[in-house]
Amino acid sequence: MGRWEPGARERLQAAALELFATRGFEQTTAAEIAQAVGLTERTFFRHFSDKREVLFYGQEQFLQAFVDGVDAAPPDASPFEVIAAALDAAASFFPDERRPHSRTRQIVIDQNPALRERELHKLATLATVVAGALRARGTTEPAATLAAQSGATVFGIAFAQWIRDGEMRPLRGIAADVLRELLTLTGAGVGRMG
């Protein structure tokens, strides 16, 4: 036994999610979250750069999975084939058991514009990193950024569907479907332009 209860960060995250879900994000102060787990406000801000971050901290592994998916794709794969592989790898980070947790978390996020901003920023960061990974394997711009951003878009839509009430399919399959839909859509032909 240490001097402090271990896992302060995780306890803060759990308490924050619960408080946000019940009272609302703005109605919950950082001091209250800290107090709920026997810590002080100052300690809260040592673990999280700002109040919103308590809901987003710790997604490096997910990002890494996405990048690993890119790196593991065969060298001759087209950018969107690479994205398909990356989506597949990333989806494995959201097994069905995690669905309820993801749902409540998403409800909280959807109810607050500031949290939505942070979420979009994280998705954009993901796209930026993936674009870099694509460039590292030879894809040029703007193809790399286009493919990466499209991948993030597909993931976002698929995730939203995965969370939806009554949805039973695993994220993996949903993402594949959404990507397929994007590809058929763009294949529908764009005659005139400019």
Place this chain on the structure above:
Amino acid sequence: MGRWEPGARERLQAAALELFATRGFEQTTAAEIAQAVGLTERTFFRHFSDKREVLFYGQEQFLQAFVDGVDAAPPDASPFEVIAAALDAAASFFPDERRPHSRTRQIVIDQNPALRERELHKLATLATVVAGALRARGTTEPAATLAAQSGATVFGIAFAQWIRDGEMRPLRGIAADVLRELLTLTGAGVGRMG
């Protein structure tokens, strides 16, 4: 002549951009911006919901142009044909004279994560509204959201290129090129999936 100098909002926006560009966003307080144009901090926050918003307020016309582009597209146009038309309409809101202003503004935004978050949020809002306009003309989900988000992505990439040092082409042409690139990319084929 009224009691107050007219155009308080615009003067605040101009002063804010200048101060942000010279001192930096975080190093500039809302009170300083207000004081620079002879107003108080309280008045600043009556015009803008928060400090960042001073850089983003007033883009309804741009959004409207995008939506008008969607509505004006022929009824039988495919979603991406509609997006092409919308991009075209939106690009007209950024004539070449506006390039220098857009550049300094973008430099400020790029240097601050909080401002980047707000920018992403605005782009996401654009995509949401455009998706609604697509649905209104019969496009189903997830096609509507996919097309709208892709349009926002293309616009973002094109805009970044338009701003780039040395770039001389009008936004309209750049956007058309980026969209074309996206379409060829997705046409490159995705064999395996899931």
Place this chain on the structure above:
DNA sequence: TGACTGATGTCAGCCACAGACATCAAGATA
């Protein structure tokens, strides 16, 4: 003339967040 309106000012307060310094248990070291 007098009520009414709308943009502004004033004042007081909450809370997010940060710097500086103290504390104190656990492990390392002498």
Place this chain on the structure above:
DNA sequence: TATCTTGATGTCTGTGGCTGACATCAGTCA
């Protein structure tokens, strides 16, 4: 065993973003 060092935490204090409540006061309109 005594001391040192380290790292997570607490305490104190301050700044700035942002808000509610109320006052002001030039123009407008009844």
